Amino acid sequence: MRAVIAFVLAVASATATHAQTPDGKALYKEKCVMCHDKTGMGTGILSRRVKVAELLLRNDLNAAFVTTAARAGIGNMPAIPRGEVSDAQLQAIADFLALAPEAKQ
């Protein structure tokens, strides 16, 4: 019985740990890439005002800027609500996008 309880606790804590460290790269693909890949409309519109428009190729993004832009919306990008992307998920995406371009491939 004790072993069963220990097992259940171990599984529960592994699941909780996983939930606390969302995968920024996977989430970026799930939540952002439809507009921000090479041919996405986000990339198209951004190319009018920034030199490198694809977010994966940028080396000038910082996490605070990304979270603010995504939550408030920016220009033609709609604000992304917490119901769609939680704070923890958005932070993971922002930390990922702030990496150097080589680290994002």
Ligand code: HEC
């Ligand atoms: C519905 C399409 C769409 C989705 C989904 C989307 N974006 Fe955007 N995003 C845009 C557009 C369009 C722009 C350009 C806005 C402008 O300049 O008018 C933009 C701009 C940005 C910028 C500003 C870059 C700069 O240099 O000014 C950031 C940062 C950004 N998006 C992050 C994200 C993140 C992170 C996600 C996912 C959580 C996301 N976007 C999802 C369409 C989208």
